[in-house]
Amino acid sequence: xxxxxxxxxxxxxxxxxxxxxxxxxxxxxxxxxxxxxxxxxxxxxxxxxxxxxxxxxxxxxxxxxxxxxxxxxxxxxxxxxxxxxxxxxxxxxxxxxxxxxxxxxxxxxxxxxxxxxxxxxxxxxxxxxxxxxxxxxxxxxxxxxxxxxxxxxxxxxxxxxxxxxxxxxxxxxxxxxxxxxxxxxxxxxxxxxxxxxxxxxxxxxxxxxxxxxxxxxxxxxxxxxxxxxxxxxxxxxxxxxxxxxxxxxxxxxxxxxxxxxxxxxxxxxxxxxxxxxxxxxxxxxxxxxxxxxxxxxxxxxxxxxxxxxxxxxxxxxxxxxxxxxxxxxxxxxxxxxxxxxxxxxxxxxxxxxxxxxxxxxxxxxxxxxxxxxxxxxxxxxxxxxxxxxxxxxxxxxxxxxxxxxxxxxxxxxxxxxxxxxxxxxxxxxxxxxxxxxxxxxxxxxxxxxxxxxxxxxxxxxxxxxxxxxxxxxxxxxxxxxxxxxxxxxxxxxxxxxxxxxxxxxxxxxxxxxxxxxxxxxxxxxxxxxxxxxxxxxxxxxxxxxxxxxxxxxxxxxxxxxxxxxxxxxxxxxxxxxx
Numbered sequence: 001x002x003x004x005x006x007x008x009x010x011x012x013x014x015x016x017x018x019x020x021x022x023x024x025x026x027x028x029x030x031x032x033x034x035x036x037x038x039x040x041x042x043x044x045x046x047x048x049x050x051x052x053x054x055x056x057x058x059x060x061x062x063x064x065x066x067x068x069x070x071x072x073x074x075x076x077x078x079x080x081x082x083x084x085x086x087x088x089x090x091x092x093x094x095x096x097x098x099x100x101x102x103x104x105x106x107x108x109x110x111x112x113x114x115x116x117x118x119x120x121x122x123x124x125x126x127x128x129x130x131x132x133x134x135x136x137x138x139x140x141x142x143x144x145x146x147x148x149x150x151x152x153x154x155x156x157x158x159x160x161x162x163x164x165x166x167x168x169x170x171x172x173x174x175x176x177x178x179x180x181x182x183x184x185x186x187x188x189x190x191x192x193x194x195x196x197x198x199x200x201x202x203x204x205x206x207x208x209x210x211x212x213x214x215x216x217x218x219x220x221x222x223x224x225x226x227x228x229x230x231x232x233x234x235x236x237x238x239x240x241x242x243x244x245x246x247x248x249x250x251x252x253x254x255x256x257x258x259x260x261x262x263x264x265x266x267x268x269x270x271x272x273x274x275x276x277x278x279x280x281x282x283x284x285x286x287x288x289x290x291x292x293x294x295x296x297x298x299x300x301x302x303x304x305x306x307x308x309x310x311x312x313x314x315x316x317x318x319x320x321x322x323x324x325x326x327x328x329x330x331x332x333x334x335x336x337x338x339x340x341x342x343x344x345x346x347x348x349x350x351x352x353x354x355x356x357x358x359x360x361x362x363x364x365x366x367x368x369x370x371x372x373x374x375x376x377x378x379x380x381x382x383x384x385x386x387x388x389x390x391x392x393x394x395x396x397x398x399x400x401x402x403x404x405x406x407x408x409x410x411x412x413x414x415x416x417x418x419x420x421x422x423x424x425x426x427x428x429x430x431x432x433x434x435x436x437x438x439x440x441x442x443x444x445x446x447x448x449x450x451x452x453x454x455x456x457x458x459x460x461x462x463x464x465x466x467x468x469x470x471x472x473x474x475x476x477x478x479x480x481x482x483x484x485x486x487x488x489x490x491x492x493x494x495x496x497x498x499x500x501x502x503x504x505x506x507x508x509x510x511x512x513x514x515x516x517x518x519x520x521x522x523x524x525x526x527x528x529x530x531x532x533x534x535x536x537x538x539x540x541x542x543x544x545x546x547x548x549x550x551x552x553x554x555x556x557x558x559x560x561x562x563x564x565x566x567x568x569x570x571x572x573x574x575x576x577x578x
Contacts, residue, residue, distance in 0.1 A: 007320055024311040034106045040356035047103055048119050048190075051126040055098055056468065057267055060365055060382045061280050063468030065292060069484055072290040073358050078471065079483055081550045085578055091137050092142075092565050100127045114195075121181035122190045124173040125198065131170050132202050135163070139557045139575060143169055155159065159471050159571040164217060167206045171224055179226075181512040187236045187261040192267045199228035204393045205476050208400055212444060212478040222397040229394035233411060238265060238387040251334035255344055259381035261387060265379040271566045278382065280366040282375040285356055289375075293359030294336050296488045296539060298465075301438065301458050302329040307423035311437040317537060318491055321352075321360070322502045324330045330420040331462055337362045339502040344368040351507040352490075352498040354532065356523055357510050358542040360490030365466045386513040391415055392460050399452045404527065413456060416463050430455045437543040441482045480551035489540030495528055552577060 015274040037043050056063065064070040066078045077083045103123045108456040110116050120421025127145075134141045138162035148155045171227040177195040184191050210218035232238060241253050250407055252259055259267035270276050283289055284549045300311050305327045310316055316324075325338040332338065337352040341364065352362040371377045391412035399406035434451035438458050445453050461474065474480060492498065498508040508524045509516065510532075520527060526532050555577020 011040050023109040025229060036296070038109040040110065041112045041119075044107055044110060044112075044115050047107075047382045048122045048126070049439045051096065051100065051123070054126060054129060055384055057268075058270065058280075058283075060276050060468055061278075061466050062290075063294070064285060064466050064470045065290070067470040067474060068295055068459055068485070069298065069461070069470040069488065070292045070363070071295050071359050071489070072292050074290075074544070075543060075546060075549075076417070078556075079549060080546065081552065081556065083556075083560070085574075086562045088564045090562045091134075091360070091559060092562050096130055097144060098147055101128065101145060104145075104149060117180040118182050121179075121192070121195065123179035124177045125181075125190050127193050128170045128173040128177070128195075128198060128202070128216050131166060132198070132205075134168055135170070136205070138477070138561060139235055139558045141166060142572075157439045157569045157571050160573070167202065167221065171199060174202070174228075187259045187264055187267050188269050193232060193238065194385055196228045196232050196236070197265050200225050200232065200390050200393045201385075203228065203369060204397050205472065207397060209476040209478075211400060212476070216486075217375075219401060221255055222401050225393055226401075229390050229397070229412075232265075232387065232390050233394060236387075238390075240388060240391070240415040240419055242419045244417075246330055246419065248334070249419050250331050251364070254383075255368050255380055255382070257368070257379055259383065263271060263386050264381075265384045265385040265390075270380055270483055271376075272439060274424065277377045277379055279375050280380065281368060281370075281377055281378045283372055284351070284367055285354070287355040287390070291356055291358045291511040292363055293357035293489060293542070294361040294363060294465075296490065297363055297485065298461065299324070299332065299336075302332045303458075304424065305330070305422070306329060309437065310436055311435075317488075317539065320493070320503045321490055321498075321500055325490070329422055329462065334420075335363065335365050335465055336417075337364055339500070343367070343370055349501055349503065351524070354508060354526060354575060358489065358540070359487075360540050362374035363466065388416055388463055392456065396401065396453070396456045397459070399449050399456055402447070402449055404449060404452055415457055418461065425452075425455055425459070427446060427452055432548050441485070442477060442479050443481075444478060445481075445559060475557045478553075478557070480553060480556055484549045487542055488535065489542055491537075491539050493538050494534065534571060 019246070034317070037047070062070065065072050065077045071309050080148050088499060100123050104120065104127075107120055107123065108116055116118060131141065131143070140163050141162045142158045143166050144155070152311055174195050178199070181192040181195060183193065185193070203221045203223070207218045207222035207225060239262060241249060241260055243249055245252075253263060259269075270278060272346065279289075284292060296317070298330070300316060302310065304310055308369065310324075322339055325332060333341070335351060342349050342350060344367070346369070351359055354360055355409065356362055366378070366380050367381070368378065368380055395404065395409060395413040403425060409425055409427055417424060432451065434454055435458070438454040439445065439450070440459060442454065457473075457477075461470065472481060492510060495510045495512050497506045499505060500507055506523060508526070510526055510528050512528050515525065520571035533541045535541045535544075555575065558575045560578035561572060566574060
């Protein structure tokens with residue numbers, strides 16, 4: 001049976017008895033008992049398939065809207081500094097953990113040793129994934145590795161465990177999974193390689209989180225990330241997807257209907273035949289759903305095609321659109337609309353639709369043919385883990401430990417640059433001349449590897465754009481102030497007629513006062529001060545009435561624990577500042 005169909009059916013079956021549970025002390029899966037299940041490989045597979053519902057849906061691509069990566073018509077509470085303590089919910093949910101632990105307490109009833117090893121690893125992977133998400137959101141959490149009897153008050157009211165204890169348990173689960181799971185290349189299934197990719201991610205996250213908060217012992221987590229990354233780099237079937245077509249390979253990786261398993265280690269499956277879709281086309285092309293756009297500071301951070309820095313030139317913020325996007329890192333033209341852009345499967349060149357993006361820089365990543373523009377109809381498989389992230393993790397962990405070499409860069413980060421015909425990053429040049437533009441965003445980076453770390457952060461933000469990493473990167477780098485910088489968009493020199501496609505035809509008209517007569521079909525008309533606002537430097541200002549934002553260093557890196565949970569468990573303390 002087609003795996004996408006199998007996964008879909010299994011998820012539905014699982015939801016019949018799992019989706020309504022809300023609390024840790026609920027009875028697990030009443031339809032499944034040790035006496036009537038856990039006998040065959042199929043039983044183990046069916047049960048663990050239900051855990052795949054833990055993966056995000058649309059937040060894979062719009063999770064960056066919490067941050068300075070994707071700017072919408074309404075800023076997120078995280079960006080505004082207006083998060084509140086919820087009464088309930090808020091991410092403090094434990095239903096999956098009880099189901100995972102129930103499985104781990106019973107799966108060894110099966111006589112199929114190979115199945116027990118593999119699916120035991122799958123369950124441990126998901127327990128690690130579950131706890132890593134909790135750790136990122138709340139910091140310290142109570143660790144449970146068994147199901148809890150509803151009458152066991154001591155367990156149900158235990159305090160939060162030490163942060164490093166929880167991380168060590170996560171890595172312990174992942175090491176078990178890596179040792180026992182199948183080493184198959186399965187783009188829709190958890191395998192040994194998925195566990196290695198998660199270990200690479202967890203180790204880098206915790207190592208840098210602790211380093212930038214002066215916590216002793218951070219080095220072992222960076223070393224764990226390096227070890228897992230090296231295994232994937234040296235002994236796995238994965239590589240940076242590169243057919244030699246620098247003009248299209250990056251975009252093709254994300255707008256392919258089926259996940260490209262050359263690079264993508266694990267993807268979330270979508271299917272037109274099964275009516276399983278998401279809404280990325282609608283999200284990025286319509287004027288009625290957020291109007292997401294890339295901010296100018298990120299556009300500015302893309303290097304020129306020769307590897308030089310765009311921001312080293314004078315007046316880089318006052319360069320007209322067609323000139324500013326010319327001769328830049330090819331990932332820019334494969335992430336936003338630039339001159340020459342056309343929709344997949346079409347040849348008509350399109351200008352940015354300023355009605356669909358508040359910054360003027362209209363996002364194209366993941367976008368496919370117009371037939372999928374209806375809300376909920378996009379069918380591109382979405383990456384959950386990919387080799388491109390792993391090589392970035394490797395380079396960053398090495399840089400943070402001061403063990404990075406040029407050879408390390410050439411076997412990791414520079415593979416990503418090679419895909420788009422960018423010059424390789426030189427470790428010596430980067431450290432001899434750190435970029436002040438990137439350095440301004442991360443003032444707490446210093447030391448002999450400062451230049452390399454800044455370049456790796458530039459590369460990470462560009463390469464992993466719209467893949468839901470930016471918030472977690474800001475948190476682990478202790479770089480919250482980056483979210484308070486002014487948000488601006490495209491430079492437009494005031495009212496006038498503009499050609500944004502460089503084809504000699506006017507496609508945007510800005511005006512003041514009365515709307516022009518004799519409107520021409522195909523031309524966009526916007527009233528300055530009403531349809532869009534320009535600041536004193538003629539940069540689009542997406543939120544002219546909300547430009548002063550704050551980030552509280554003492555509380556905003558973590559989310560608050562819901563009030564009801566503090567009442568249910570008096571041994572759980574609220575996060576600092578909340």
